[in-house]
Amino acid sequence: MRWSVGIETEGDRVLKREEVVELADAVAPSGGIATGIGSNRYGAQLIVLAGTREEAIETATSEFEKAVAKAGLPVFPIVRVEAINEEEDE
Known part of the structure; x- marks a missing residue:
């Protein structure tokens, strides 16, 4: 099943x-x-x-962490995670 997962971090400086x-x-x-x-x-x-919300969050968090490293961003603590599947979105 397809999931849309939102992840947000918060840190001590403003991003450019x-x-x-x-x-x-x-x-x-x-x-x-x-x-x-x-x-x-x-x-x-x-x-x-x-298959599940927990798996979606785990997968997305892993991909997000790789993207943060690739982008060279500072690692800030995650403060929000939301997941919705395509059935819930309808």
Whole structure:
């Protein structure tokens, strides 16, 4: 089943446009979008395949962490995670 998972972090500094663009590029292969320009929070919405909400969150979190590393962003604590499947979205 397809899941849309939103993950948001919060840290101690404001992110620049270029940093969030790098994150957007890194999550794009997962059908993702990134947020956080001009904020002390950054995040992404990713599309993953999983059987359960827990698996979707685990998969998306792993992909998000890889994208954060690829984008060269500081690792901030995750403060929000939401997952919705395609059936719930209808």
